[in-house]
Amino acid sequence: MKEECGVFGAYSFNKPINYDIYFGLQTLQHRGQESAGIAVIQNSYVNCIKDKGLVSEVFLKENLDKLEGNVGIGHVRYSTTGNSDACNAQPFVANFTNGYMALAHNGNLINALELRKELEEEGRILQTTSDSEIILHLIAKYYRGNLIESLKKTMEKIKGSYALVILMDDKLIGIRDKNGIRPLCIGKKDNAYYLSSESCALDVVGAEFVRDVEPGEIVIIDKNGLNAVKVDTDADKMPCVFEYIYFSRPDSVLEGISVYKARYEMGRRLAIENYVVADLVVPVPDSGIPASRGYSIQSGIPIGEGLIKNKYIGRTFIYPQQRNREIGVRIKLNALKEIVRNKKIVLVDDSIVRGTTMKRLVPLLKKSGAKEVHVRISSPPIKYPCYFGIDIPTKEELVSAKMEVQEICKYIGADSLSFLSIDSLKKSVGMNNICAACFDGNYPSFAAKFYVA
Known part of the structure; x- marks a missing residue:
């Protein structure tokens, strides 16, 4: 389990x-x-x-x-x-x-x-x-x-x-x-x-x-x-870095570090590493909001509410079956056509795991009138399974383990796709000694005999 x-x-x-x-x-x-x-x-x-x-x-x-x-x-x-x-x-x-x-x-x-x-x-x-x-x-x-x-x-x-x-x-x-x-x-x-x-x-x-x-x-x-x-x-x-990226609520403080501030800093550093000319920064609600604000402030591109979330549905990442995740995405988010029409969009989210959400959202924004959709992810590509309690059990489910960045970009239909570097992720959290095995395959020492990344 x-x-x-x-x-x-x-x-x-x-x-x-x-x-x-x-x-x-x-x-x-x-x-x-x-x-x-x-x-x-x-x-x-x-x-x-x-x-x-x-x-x-x-x-x-x-x-x-x-x-x-x-x-x-x-x-x-x-x-x-x-x-x-x-x-x-x-x-x-x-x-x-x-x-x-x-x-x-x-x-x-x-x-x-x-x-x-x-x-x-x-x-x-x-x-x-x-x-x-x-x-x-x-x-x-x-x-x-x-x-x-x-x-x-x-x-x-x-x-x-x-x-x-x-x-x-x-x-x-x-x-x-x-x-x-x-x-x-x-x-x-x-x-x-x-x-x-x-x-x-x-x-x-x-x-x-x-x-x-x-x-x-x-x-x-x-x-x-x-x-x-x-x-x-x-x-x-070695605290889990994914707590800062996604799982914990933004108003929590872990190891003396504000989760919100860490996510904001991830977005800011993402803009430094992966700037693109655009008209509007659009967050994927809710977990992409702090990073999108950091991206907006650093890049100077205004932020807008281009996606509306159904507040009465839970988190699609933690649905246990893939079919339920896909249904969840369809009823969870919808585009504000008046906001995104004729705009070059920077779409900011915290992670891409299976690619389910992005494969739905990019075409949704384009169908709603966006001229371009540039996806920016405030964490590195997830390439390795997690064995310590997060739902990343097999490489086969991880889109970044099977595809290069440009292949993923084509798969989700984006005009461009970039991820945050591991170095910037650790600087955003303020800790070098942190479990980021899902990104770099460096598991805690006790796990070495159980798994080979």
Whole structure:
């Protein structure tokens, strides 16, 4: 299972947190639209409600009020290559000899098949196809009264990307993988602590951003407050660059870097590297908007709303089937003929993955009267699969892995096509040490024995 999801956790010393988790998950809805779930500690057990659907569909006042408790976690899920069945919805909950546990996971384990086989040979029964359930079983397996040691042993065993929120021993626990590939941050409001995939969810519940969970760090929140344990590791910190390009909301801050400012800078540098004479800069809404503004300011070409987005449809990139993606593009965007007619257009988007969107948009703009359409992409060509939780599973699906830039240009019907360089991408984010394996094939060292780019 390869997932791009959102996790949220809350611990309050004096009030219920079910609605805070609900609003936090709504804010993280862009990270997963297939299922949602919330688990809370109630006395000596965990109450969990989860199902397929959006947060607002899964939770109504009637069932949300049943989740009253002071400690809880939530999850929004998007399955990329595995089942989207309700049984794979998270959080996962388990009772074992030493108590209870609930777990929610954002990321992907690259040694999941190996670990699953090992657990099954030991007689453990796994009820889902999710690699997240494997983590839950490993923690339970290693738990012998010492929580920290069981978590450390589990972290040594699993390989891949993970941001975890866990309920165990009346505690809220957050864990981030040793490379820090997937994001996780800490917030605080009055007498409550929060863990979230993105800082924007902290803003919504009125919490103050405290800091990011460090790579390889275990954060434990209980009646004594917040304590952290760092796992010894020589792994390099390598946050996922695609969080800055596409997945995170622009109002989030990751590793101290504004996602919006990073995207704006990508657009500005794109204009420096790939200027073209044109009348209008048109963003592909919504993820192309910050980069298009940077491109416009740097180039001096005015920006215009040439495409209108249907606000009632989700993100086409994260639809699990190609046919659904194509339908999604057709009903998601339409051209403003009055704006684009007789104009030379610079069409700015954040990425080209399969080419589905651009193959539709370029002809749409030309049919609507645009004289020329020059496509500018504020990231490099995606040539390699992602094994760490983003929906880029095979080279066969990546248009840039199969075609050169000029071939792609012809394929989408554009007058010209240019991408941002990897060097400018890293400068835009402000970090050299970042996972950009989908662009350059340089995977984190732990993955070398699993995949050859």
